Amino acid sequence: MSWQIRKNDIPILALGAKLLSCGGGGDTKTAESLLMSIMREDDVIAVKSITDLGDEWVAAAGIMGSIVLFNEDIPSGREGIRALRLYESVISKNVGALISIEMGGVNSLIPLVIAIQANLPVIDGDGMGRAFPELFMTAFHLSEIPLSPMVLQTHDTNRVIYDAENAHYTAEMAKVFTVKNRGHAHLVGYGAKGQKMKTSMIPGTLNLIFRLGNVLKSETSAGVKMDHMIHVFENSIYGKPQQIISGVVTEVRRWFEKGSLVGKFIVEGRSAFSDQRIEIEFKNEFISIKNGQYICTAPDLILVLNEENLIPYNVSEVQSGLFITIVAVPAPNILRTKDMLELVGPNSYGLACSYKPFQGDSGYETWN
Amino acid sequence: MKLGIDVGGTNTDAVVITNDGKLLSWSKHLTTKDIITGIKLAANEALQEANIPPEKIEGVFLxxxxxxxxxxxxxxxxxxxxxxxxxxxxxxxxxxxxxxxxKKYIGKVYDFKSLCDYKGNKDDSLNPNSGQINKLLSDIEKYSIESICIVGAYSPLYETEEREIRKIIKEHYPEIPVTMSHEIGSTGFIERENAALLNAILSKVIRQAMTDLSKIFKNLSLNCPYWLTQNDGSLMEIHEASEYPILTIGSGVSNSIRGASILSGLKSCIVVDAGGSTIDIGKIINGQPEVSVGSSSIFDIQVNVRVPQIHSLPYGGGSLITIENELAEIKETIANDIEQQGMAWGGHTWTLTDSFLKLFPDSFQDETLQQKGLDLLSKEDCRKVIQMVTKNIKESISRLQPSVEDLPVILVGGGSPLLANRLFGRYKKVLHPAGYHICNAVGACFAPLSAEIDKVFWLNGITKQEVIDRAKEQLFQQLLQKGAKKESIELVSLEEFPFDYLEGEVLRVRVKALGELA
Structure with missing residues (x-):
């Protein structure tokens, strides 16, 4: 079922994108401001859902690099469409629709910017179903949609990566380019026909962040919001969310390790959870919940929310003394397949444990 | 001796305090629309009551x-x-x-080209902005521009471009206020631009206030330094405040938190300040009022300046109550003067204060109170109002309580007698210190000096430790210059934020030091 995005929807999508990012994915502020600047009240972006996909050429768009630098060295706002035009000239085809690489954080919004400027539809789906740190950690890659040819575009320079052997190598070359060119770049790649994209993507995620954003924006109590949030996830390809703990953050430790923001913190339970103590580890995203033993790990979703209004926190915003609620959400099955777990499972984040799917009924099992 | 002044929404208070912390006198006046008249009356009265000559005052703290x-x-x-x-x-x-x-105060926007590469190296052969600058200079008069705000991408890494533009403008218009974004906030262009713009549009009101203040203090023969407290509870000299008004928007709240700590003698506590239009709940730990971390917002505008970390309930003693669908509701509107309009004083509007006085008529020692006016109110309705207010306050307090051990709660502000003895049962420690009604003015007198550096450094051939040591040394010198006692200077925070995805090592360092005024 197709639908449309309007200017008023942008702040809602930005909030939903932050929720699904699991603490990573990059702050949406700059991209949100850009969309609010370029969209007129009567502008609409057409959204194609899985059943609408056909022969058109679909390409994925996003940004990569340092979000701190992206938010400082603000984009002109034309990088995305320039990347698209260059990409089209490289493949000698017109792109018929855009899809998000990563439905979590800033990359949920970048395709919308280009869609407005190029008058293209966007697709209700993405490659990750949340945020992950590397370009190759996608369902596209798993379905053998090649990342290259890929176009990188900064303020003043660009680069095309042709026919690279594999997505890992393309991603590595893209990183080298980014580091050399002011730390961030727009990209267009992972091109495929609609029919192929249809079976490769994680479907329905744009609509999901819209529904989640609406829940978070609603003027109601945290309890009611939580019920609505659970309801939204239950009516999606994700599993039933479960509240793990509510309490106060203590002992935050955070450091940089090879370009990733790494660390952990403790949540001391309050009221109904008053005798519990939970440790959360993060590496770009929140990656594990432990109470001595593991309760939940990536790729299942770990959400860290403001206890009062359920507004999500990202990994750099968590501070000692905050009152938070932790929610675990079973990831879509496509992220839990053996091949995908090699890309995005606990080991890919350096956790020395095996993956066990978070069940999300009442109660949960723990493991080492 | 010190003169402390607090200009609140309702009252202007003044206190005279000796250097060893003894209260000599206090006075209270209704805040006047121009703020200045109220300050003059309050200050004059406090000085007269203390019976000391103005030359004995060594500092005014506002x-x-x-x-x-x-x-x-x-x-x-x-x-x-x-x-x-x-x-x-x-x-x-x-x-x-x-x-x-x-937004309507942002009159003109100019896009200049940054000539630096991201390491701050400038290409001097180019000068594409000269035409733009000339246009700006001529527009200033043409469009009656009153303030200028310069925001450069990467200015927290290098500030030279913002400084150069400022210099050119000042050569032509020496009096016009110029805000440079690198002096206001750190990385994050949009939030820094928001903060710098707010600072720039506030430059007129703050200058007016500071000029008027200087005049009054001269009239009162107060020829000592004047200080204003800033968001983090430390002092700024008046000329500094004129340049950085955005850093003073939280001064009232930070004074109240510090004042409560001084009055109660507790270095760490939770403070409930019950005022006429809001009830603010904040926290002080080891003598430092807590400030927000990361980005904060002012009227939903995201900024990267620190503001006091408080929970603010949107009503106070003067808030009006109505009954809708048989439920008592607290409205946003405020009685201008409850002692004129409140039912407990014979007026015709039902305020939050009236609701408390109906059930607890002894809360205020005020002979002008007329129990008769309150006869019109239902006890049951008033009880509901009180229940809701105390529930909200308790919830805010519990959010600020640290995990290990509950901190004592200090009640201050004009409305605090209404809450004393009924916020919690006996088992919690709640204090209502003497001087609660002049708490902010007292707090201002005890604010420390501070200096802070929040900058991005390139580690070109120097170590991280050297960068930090240099920053520390700079802070110590700044504090000595401001008049701090050498032995009182201490480093209170040091944070490092490394960058990824950049060639060369870059480090953002935020260091802050405090010192006592000698």
Whole structure:
């Protein structure tokens, strides 16, 4: 079922994108401001859902690099469409629709910017179903949609990566380019026909962040919001969310390790959870919940929310003394397949444990 | 001796305090619309009551919500020109999330080209901005521009471009206020631009206030330094405050938190300040009022300056109560003067204070109270109002309580007698210290000096430790210059934020030191 995005929807999508990012994915502020600047009240972006996909050429768009630098060295706002035009000239085809690489954080919004400027539809789906740190950690890659040819575009320079052997190598070359060119770049790649994209993507995620954003924006109590949030996830390809703990953050430790923001913190339970103590580890995203033993790990979703209004926190915003609620959400099955777990499972984040799917009924099992 | 002054929404208070912390006198006046008349009356009276000559006063310490109120009810704001310096002009407009009644003060926007590469090396052969600068200079008069705001991408890494533009403007218009974004906030262009723009549009109201203050203090023969408290609870000299009004918007709240700590003698506590229009709940730990971390917001405008970390309930003693669908509701509107309008004083409006006095008539020692006026109110309705208010306050307190052990709660502010003895049962420690009604003015007198560096450094051939040591040394020198006692200077925080995805090692360092005024 197709639908449309309007200017008023942008702040809602930005909030939903932050929720699904699991603490990573990059702050949406700059991209949100850009969309609010370029969209007129009567502008609409057409959204194609899985059943609408056909022969058109679909390409994925996003940004990569340092979000701190992206938010400082603000984009002109034309990088995305320039990347698209260059990409089209490289493949000698017109792109018929855009899809998000990563439905979590800033990359949920970048395709919308280009869609407005190029008058293209966007697709209700993405490659990750949340945020992950590397370009190759996608369902596209798993379905053998090649990342290259890929176009990188900064303020003043660009680069095309042709026919690279594999997505890992393309991603590595893209990183080298980014580091050399002011730390961030727009990209267009992972091109495929609609029919192929249809079976490769994680479907329905744009609509999901819209529904989640609406829940978070609603003027109601945290309890009611939580019920609505659970309801939204239950009516999606994700599993039933479960509240793990509510309490106060203590002992935050955070450091940089090879370009990733790494660390952990403790949540001391309050009221109904008053005798519990939970440790959360993060590496770009929140990656594990432990109470001595593991309760939940990536790729299942770990959400860290403001206890009062359920507004999500990202990994750099968590501070000692905050009152938070932790929610675990079973990831879509496509992220839990053996091949995908090699890309995005606990080991890919350096956790020395095996993956066990978070069940999300009442109660949960723990493991080492 | 010190003169402390607090200009609140309702009252202006003044206190005279000896250097060893003894209260000699206090006075209270209704805040006047020009704020100045109220200050003059209150200060004069406090000085006379203390019976000391003005030359004995060694410093005047001021806190005010005046600057914040100028944003609340836009008043005396400056028409501002924004200069953006970026590699390529951006489609992102300025002040995107702003309310229109503030946004309209951004009169003109200029896109200048940044000539530096990201390491700050400048290509001097280019000068594409000269035409733009000339246009700006001629526009200043043409469009009656009153303030200028310069925001350069990467200015926290290198500030030279913002400084150069400022210098040129000042050569032609020495009097016009110029805000440079690198002095206001750190990385994050949009939030820094928001903060710098707010600072720029406030430059008129703060200058007016500071000029008037200087005049009054001269009239009162107070020829000592004047200080204003800033968001983190430390002192700024008046000329500094004129340049950085955005850093003073939280001065009233930070004084109240420090004052409660001084009055109760507790270095760590939770403070409930019950005022006429709001009830603010904040926290002080080891003598330092807590400030927000990361980005914060002012009227939903995201900024990267620190503000006091408080929970503010949107009502106070003067809030009006109505019954709707048989439920008592607290409205946003406020009685101007409850002692004229409140039912407990024979008036015709039902206020929050009336609701408490109906059930607890002994809360205020005020002979003008008339129990008769309150006869019209239902006890049951008043009880519901009180229940809701105390529940909200308790919830806010519990959010601020640290995990290990509950901190004592200090009640201050004009409305605090209504809450004393009924917020919690006996088992919790709640204090209602003497002097609760002049708490903010007392707090201002005890604020420390502070210096802070929040900058991005390139580690070109120097170690991280050297960068930090240099920053520390700079802070110590700044504090000595401001008049701090050498032995009192201490480093209170040091944070490092490394960058990824950049060639060469870059480090953002935020260091802060405090010292006592000698």
């Amino acid at each position: 806190g005010t919500t005046h600057v914040l109120n100028a944003l609340y009810y836009p008043n005396n704001l400056a028409k501002t020109a924004l200069i953006r310096m970026t590699k390529i002009p951006s489609l992102i407009g300025p002040a995107i999330q702003w309310p229109s009644n503030l």
